[in-house]
Amino acid sequence: MTASTPLDRRLLRVLGGEPLLPPPIWLMRQAGRYLPEYRATRAQAGSFLDLCYNPALAAEVTLQPIRRYGFDAAILFSDILVVPDALGQSVSFREGEGPRLDPLQTPADLSRLRADATRPKFDRVFETVARLRQDLPRETTLIGFCGAPWTVATYMVAGRGTPDQADARLWAYRDRASFQALVDLLCDVSIDYLSGQVRAGAEVLQIFDSWAGSLPDAEFARWVLAPTQRLVTALKGRHPSIPIIGFPRGAGLKLASYVAATGVDGVSCDTSIPLAVMRDELNMRVTVQGNLDPLLLVIGGAALAARVREILGALSSRRFIFNLGHGILPETPPETVAALVDLVRGQRSQ
């Protein structure tokens, strides 16, 4: 840890309840394929997971967007599927096709997962975090993360990303006990994984529940609310001052119950969440983050500027973190990202 005080960490101040003008800004997938320097570093690594497990290269790609844009936060470069990979499930990434896992097809397959075997791979991630905490500018907050148990389970059961998460939902309906065992295992491992990131220097945690949106209310309570609450409670028990941001993408009408039930300090809002709901219903309870449409970063120009003004008009005097509603798209021109940062920070002089 550096000797910096919380006062120069704008993201921490907002998560602590202090509105800031201009709002702090970082972008989901700010390190990635849209940056030529990322593509150059990526070419030095073997597979995508090799990059995630290489502390020098993973730290380098994490730092690239900070050097270029001076974002208020850096997010550890990694992937939510590091957890199943560390548990011994085969994970690979095919260019343009997304991840492939050897799917869990029956409850008996759960015995293939080895919670006691995760440490060597997790340690490499923790080393990346430690390097970053040393190399980042004092004012830049370091965010660690993991996938939420439900979302990670959907990949483990289907063997890939799925539009409707039908395989995991069917398993959960057919055999609740064995699906609960999988989710419980993911809770245990994710708590250790995030706790290790905090010990190594992460100052904020984000929990990505990218596939939370498809679940009916009772299933959402069971597979999103309860496991997330368990993660938050355990992590706050071990690290009382760690701020946690939840991102239950697509949760829509269940977002307020997510905020109330889980105990997160901040909630990241996808593009579909109305600004009025972020400002009125959610901001009463937590810091809100989001929710610019990533397509506007592909286009730039007047359409981007108009929407940024709408978002800032609704939220800039609140405890608010400017971000996208989903990750940066690979076809984003780096210049529009620079234009966005100027638009958001230009608020300062208004």
Next chain:
Amino acid sequence: MTASTPLDRRLLRVLGGEPLLPPPIWLMRQAGRYLPEYRATRAQAGSFLDLCYNPALAAEVTLQPIRRYGFDAAILFSDILVVPDALGQSVSFREGEGPRLDPLQTPADLSRLRADATRPKFDRVFETVARLRQDLPRETTLIGFCGAPWTVATYMVAGRGTPDQADARLWAYRDRASFQALVDLLCDVSIDYLSGQVRAGAEVLQIFDSWAGSLPDAEFARWVLAPTQRLVTALKGRHPSIPIIGFPRGAGLKLASYVAATGVDGVSCDTSIPLAVMRDELNMRVTVQGNLDPLLLVIGGAALAARVREILGALSSRRFIFNLGHGILPETPPETVAALVDLVRGQRSQ
């Protein structure tokens, strides 16, 4: 039109504001591949669109689930892409791959669409409706439908179904005026199309906005609320007593504004909408319809029964139409559909 009175049409009574126990029931995609008799009729037609444009065969497949299950409503067997097809855009359906259209790629491509050329194809659909009104049991309500302009436009622009509707959203951001022209054209044509269905005998209309969920608030207002309001206003002007159900799938936190802004009589709720929201926020204003997870119809058994009890417990004394949150899946066993109807109607004797 038969001489039946509204009194034996349970769907019409509920849409008129009268709670009924047991609630009326019909299921989205109740005519379809899960039924062996559908597959037999389908084999007699050439392409999928040939089936949609064949009044005898389209009426037959519409009637099949009514004969089997005695649903309270029949929905015209057709497809939302009949509208672009009738406008002259090439549409085809490939088995297992979904629809393919010759995409509209530039504003100049809009000139390929011929609003004055739709009549011959629409007339075949109207003939199906007229046959159905004659052949359906007196107590069965006939539902006509179309796709909402936004959803139909997403297919026309991308040339296929897309997970994020990026092509249409990009067009709308880049060139709002030409996208507005496309949506306006679809409004005009859809009003004529639905009005023709009512004149032929449709007693309720449903507007399917399957891809409403991806839009940020300002875009949702522009491309979902305004066109739907225009459709509802025009149709109520021509047919003052026609009930209209809207289905903005994925609208989530924007569902209440959809109900308030559009003037629909009923709102169909996808599986993600909490039962408490259907009962408290939405049912105050309109009849609610939904929202059983179609995966539970694949499984059946105790998981299905438990969720049906939850839904009926929350909604059965309200103005409520039992339905799915999305269409029946092709792998659904016909017996679980029969079991569902028994579960819902079993309420009668409780």
